Amino acid sequence: YDAGAYCPYGLIVPIVAGTTLPGPYHVPNYHCEFTAVFTNKTPVSPYRGAGRPHGVFVMERLLDRAADGLEIDRAEIRRRNLIQPDEFPYDVGLIYQDNAPVQYDSGDYPRCLARAAEMIGYADWRAQQEAYRTAGRYLGLGVACYVEGTGIGPYEGCRVTVEPSGQVFAATGVGTQGQGHMTAFAQIVADHLGVTPRDVTVRTGDTAAFGWGTGTFASRAAVVAGTAASMAAAAVREKTRIVAATLLEARPDEIELADGKVFVRGVPSRALPLGEVAAAANPLRFAMPREWEGPGLEATRFFAPPRGTFSNGVHACIVEIDPETGMLSLHRYVIVHDCGRVLNPLIVEGQIHGGVAQGLGGAFWEKVVYDAQGQPLTTTFMDYLLPTAADLPSFEVGHEETPTPLNPLGVKGAGEAGVIPVGAAIAQAVEDALRPFRVHITEMPLSPSRVWELVAGTRRSA
Incomplete structure (x- = not known):
């Protein structure tokens, strides 16, 4: 964990990343260590998501590798390993940022995955993808699951x-x-x-x-x-x-x-x-x-809540990649989100839309680049790319409501959920689109130039 030159907010970001990594899955054996260092770079402080996108990215990429190695459909391997509704409260066996146990209080993870798959048209995707490839186009589908620790104390x-x-x-x-x-x-x-x-x-x-x-x-x-x-x-x-x-x-x-x-x-x-x-x-x-x-x-x-409550959801997207330029086009983006009782659907959707847009920037456009001496190279918006409304599709949102027993309103937090699984979903979709080139995505953020480099690398080694 590169903390930059100062540590204004402790080790919250790597702690949250490590405790988010198990996600909505059964993980009977899990051990996580991180090393935090100071460098002569910009200080790092929590930002919407605050480590959760990193943990989700690792778990979702591991599941994709396991699915490929075992020749199991990527959605199916997730479904098989999801925590079931009758297993709550579910003790993950970790300590969260508020020094309380990571214990999932409620949810229906299989229902969220099934609904996202239905909304994105997962069952018919391979036939559609083959038709696109026959026409010389490279489209891919990604799906990522997540949980979000919310609503911590002290009061x-x-x-x-x-x-x-x-x-x-x-x-x-x-x-x-x-x-x-x-x-x-x-x-x-x-x-x-x-x-x-x-x-x-x-x-x-x-x-x-x-x-x-x-x-x-x-x-x-x-x-x-x-x-x-x-x-x-x-x-x-x-x-x-x-x-x-x-x-x-x-x-x-x-x-x-x-x-x-x-x-x-x-x-x-x-x-x-x-x-x-x-x-x-x-x-x-x-x-x-x-x-x-x-x-x-x-x-x-x-x-004063006894501990945090956990929201969850599933994102699915369809992207198109131009292998000659590395440019990405977003065709569809689907979100199924469960934050317990929804107090105001318009506000919740606004939070989700903003989070997804922010997550897409962090997944494919935005990256602070330094030279070997730690001097920033991306110092203007000519170098630091930002997505605009023209780059984003209309988001499709499905709400699920599983009230939490930890507060009388039954509500869970929703402020950061939109950003959390975006990097993982985009990485899977890009990899799926470029499967004929045997490209493997192990990093975020991507960029047009980075995607082009990955495709060019596989072409040279072919």
């Missing part, structure tokens, strides 16, 4: 407050860089309080609003902070029922919240706006009932 918290105006405020310590936290947290809180997400204002990463938190990393915000928001909103809902029961002369268990109102079940005419209940919860005269446990409709809750 996150959230405070939820209902104002006399009826507006709801939620504050949490996690930071936001565009993941859609405001929308997702507002949805969670709104569901508990019977309001719309537009009625909920969310503040993140502001110590003036909420002073406790660990941060946004490791695909954890929806899992840890989202659960804290749910717990706080549920506590506010129960307090609302207690206060409203006094006002509406009913029992707390008869009180319902919906459409911004608080009412007696079965008697919608006996109702109050949520804001009026919030105002009544802060009495200016008379004695406060002991069961209110303080003024206002407000609660703070913290969630």
Whole structure:
């Protein structure tokens, strides 16, 4: 592991790579060692995926080698070795980055593989490929499976407050860089309080609003902070029922919240706006009932998960290679993803699309090159290649939902899943396309020039 000139984030990247490598498979014998060194290069710090693509690349390439050596179909060798749904929780026997055991909590790995194969048209692929080769075109298909450790601790918290105006405020310590936290947290809180997400204002990463938190990393915000928001909103809902029961002369268990109102079940005419209940919860005269446990409709809750929860999925793609130039064209890209309960499908798909695009850059275009003295050679975008929208196909996404038992929402993280298996899937597809040239891919990232060199090398040795 080349840490570069400094080590700003410890050994997280190689640790995550080593603990991700076994993937969704039965691996009864596994031993991993890594050597970390300092060099006079750019420092390395976690980046979306943070070691997971490296571990998945190694395992998936090993499975491809085993499939070829045993003359087994590449998808079939994966299917035979997948952990089955009735084996969860599954103890991998390793220690994760949070110092907790790597224990897969839930999933249906065979179902994800079968769905990805169906979506990409795997059963008919060989006939299609042969037709392309007859026409002088070199197309290949790749498929890669993965798991993603998400939702690690130590904790996150959230405070939820209902104002006399009826507006709801939620504050949490996690930071936001565009993941859609405001929308997702507002949805969670709104569901508990019977309001719309537009009625909920969310503040993140502001110590003036909420002073406790660990941060946004490791695909954890929806899992840890989202659960804290749910717990706080549920506590506010129960307090609302207690206060409203006094006002509406009913029992707390008869009180319902919906459409911004608080009412007696079965008697919608006996109702109050949520804001009026919030105002009544802060009495200016008379004695406060002991069961209110303080003024206002407000609660703070913290969630500390016992360990991380594991998302999983399968990517499949079809690529075309021009052996004369080494250029790659992406024809199709399919993703089947399981992050437990999906809170907001649009946000999850956006995370997946962005991750796949980023992963494709790292698989085929982007590479920082140094000379023998450690001086960077790729210092402009003329040298450091980036994929554009014109290089990418429309992504096809299939959601599977296997809720986790480790939090009450049943959610798993989704922020990094899109990038994780891309390098492995692309490597397999390129190798499949260039099978007539006996090219073997053992590295990432590739590039047009590198693919051309590999083809030229096999031609010289033929």
